[in-house]
Amino acid sequence: MAGDNLAADQLRLFIERCERMHDERKSLAEDIRDLYAEAKANGYDAKAIRHVVRLRSMETHTRQEWDALVEVYRAAVGC
Amino acid sequence: MAGDNLAADQLRLFIERCERMHDERKSLAEDIRDLYAEAKANGYDAKAIRHVVRLRSMETHTRQEWDALVEVYRAAVGC
Amino acid sequence: MAGDNLAADQLRLFIERCERMHDERKSLAEDIRDLYAEAKANGYDAKAIRHVVRLRSMETHTRQEWDALVEVYRAAVGC
Amino acid sequence: MAGDNLAADQLRLFIERCERMHDERKSLAEDIRDLYAEAKANGYDAKAIRHVVRLRSMETHTRQEWDALVEVYRAAVGC
DNA sequence: ACGTTTGCGCTTTAGC
DNA sequence: GCTAAAGCGCAAACGT
Numbered sequence: 529m530a531g532d533n534l535a536a537d538q539l540r541l542f543i544e545r546c547e548r549m550h551d552e553r554k555s556l557a558e559d560i561r562d563l564y565a566e567a568k569a570n571g572y573d574a575k576a577i578r579h580v581v582r583l584r585s586m587e588t589h590t591r592q593e594w595d596a597l598v599e600v601y602r603a604a605v606g607c
Numbered sequence: 608m609a610g611d612n613l614a615a616d617q618l619r620l621f622i623e624r625c626e627r628m629h630d631e632r633k634s635l636a637e638d639i640r641d642l643y644a645e646a647k648a649n650g651y652d653a654k655a656i657r658h659v660v661r662l663r664s665m666e667t668h669t670r671q672e673w674d675a676l677v678e679v680y681r682a683a684v685g686c
Numbered sequence: 687m688a689g690d691n692l693a694a695d696q697l698r699l700f701i702e703r704c705e706r707m708h709d710e711r712k713s714l715a716e717d718i719r720d721l722y723a724e725a726k727a728n729g730y731d732a733k734a735i736r737h738v739v740r741l742r743s744m745e746t747h748t749r750q751e752w753d754a755l756v757e758v759y760r761a762a763v764g765c
Numbered sequence: 766m767a768g769d770n771l772a773a774d775q776l777r778l779f780i781e782r783c784e785r786m787h788d789e790r791k792s793l794a795e796d797i798r799d800l801y802a803e804a805k806a807n808g809y810d811a812k813a814i815r816h817v818v819r820l821r822s823m824e825t826h827t828r829q830e831w832d833a834l835v836e837v838y839r840a841a842v843g844c
Numbered sequence: 845a846c847g848t849t850t851g852c853g854c855t856t857t858a859g860c
Numbered sequence: 861g862c863t864a865a866a867g868c869g870c871a872a873a874c875g876t
Contacts, residue, residue: 542646546660549639556635557853560628567621573755578854580759581625591765597731601738604776607749618762636872654874655837661851662834676816700804704818707797714793715868718786723847725779736869739783794867798858812859819866 564574583591643653722732741749801811 538649539651542649542651543656543659546639546642546646546656547663549635549642550660550664553632553635553639553852556628556632560625560632561853563625563628567625570621572618572621573759575855576752576755576759577622577625579756580622580763580765581629583760584622584626584763584765585629594734597734598737601731601734601776601780602741604773605738605742605780607738607742615762618759622759622763640872652841655841657873658834658837679813679816696807697809700807700809701814701817704797704800704804704814705821707793707800708818708822711790711793711797711867714786714790718783718790721783721786725783728779730776730779733870735780735783738780739787742780742784743787801858815866 564577567577568574583594586594643656646656647653722735725735726732741752744752801814804814805811
C-alpha cells in the first residue's frame with residue numbers, strides 16, 4: 529500500500545538525517561584532534577590546553593568550588 | 608617584557624580557537640539531541656533509530672576487521 | 687600426530703590463561719567502581735578523589751611542573 | 766580543631782584505599798603484559814592470541830546485541 | 845530525580 | 861618516532 533511506502537520513506541529519511549549528523553560530529557571530532565596536533569607542533573602542551581579549556585567551560589563559581597575542593601583533598605594527602 | 612606578552616597572546620589565541628571548536632561540538636551534540644526529540648515527537652522510537660544508526664556503522668567496522676583477519680591468515684599460510 | 691595435539695593443547699592452555707587474567711582485570715575494575723560508589727555514598731567527591739590519585743601517581747617534580755604549566759595557561763586566559 | 770583533623774584523616778584513608786586499588790590494577794596490567802611476553806618467548810604470536818581472546822569476548826557481546834535487537838523487532842510487530 | 849548503563853573521546857602503550 | 865589499538869574516565873541517556 530502507498531501509505532506504508534510513504535511511512536517507510538519518512539522513517540528512512542529521518543534515519544539518514546541522523547546518520548548525516550553523526551558523520552558531522554565524527555568529522556568535527558577529527559578537526560579538533562587536528563587542532564591539538566597543531567598546538568603540539570607549535571610547542572604548546574595539548575594536555576594542558578585541554579585542561580584549561582575544561583576549567584573555562586565551567587561557571588565561575590563552579591570552578592572556584594572545584595579549585596577549593598581539590599586544595600582540600602591535596603592537603604589531606606599532603607601533595 | 609613585550610616578548611612575554613606576545614607569547615601569552617599567542618597562547619591565548621590558540622586556547623580560544625580550541626574553545627570555539629569545543630563549543631561547536633557541544634552545539635552539534637545539542638542539534639543531534641533535538642533531532643532525536645523531533646523523531647520522538649513524530650512518533651518514532653529514538654532508541655531504535657540510535658540502534659540502527661549504530662548497527663550500520665558497526666557493520667562496516669566489523670567487515671573491515673574481518674577483512675584484516677583474513678589477510679593475517681592468508682599471510683600466515685603464504686597465499 | 688601426538689606432537690600436534692600436544693602443541694595445540696599448550697596453545698589452548700596459554701590462551702585460557704590469558705582469558706582468565708583478562709577476567710581478573712575486569713573484576714578488579716568493578717571493585718574500583720564500587721569503591722568510588724562507596725566514597726560518594728559517604729559524601730566524598732569521587733571525581734576529586736580520582737583527580738588527586740592521578741596527581742599523587744606523578745613523580746614530585748613532574749607534578750610541580752604540571753602545576754606550574756597549568757598556572758601559566760590559566761594566567762594567559764585569565765581564569 | 767580536632768574534628769577537622771579527624772575528617773582529614775578519614776578522607777586521607779579513603780584516598781589511600783583508592784590508590785592501593787589503582788596500584789593493584791596497574792600491577793595486574795603488568796602481569797598480563799608479562800604473560801604475553803612469555804607467549805612470545807615460547808614462539809607464540811602474542812598479537813594473534815590477543816586477537817583470539819578479543820574475538821571470543823566479542824562474539825558473546827555481539828550475540829547479546831543481536832538478541833536484544835531481535836527483541837526490539839518482535840516488540841515492534843507485537844509478536 | 846537517581847542510579848545504572850552505554851557510548852564517546854582521551855590517554856597511553858604496543859608494534860613497525 | 862609514528863601509527864594503530866586498547867584501557868580508562870567522563871558524560872549523556874535510558875529505565876526505575
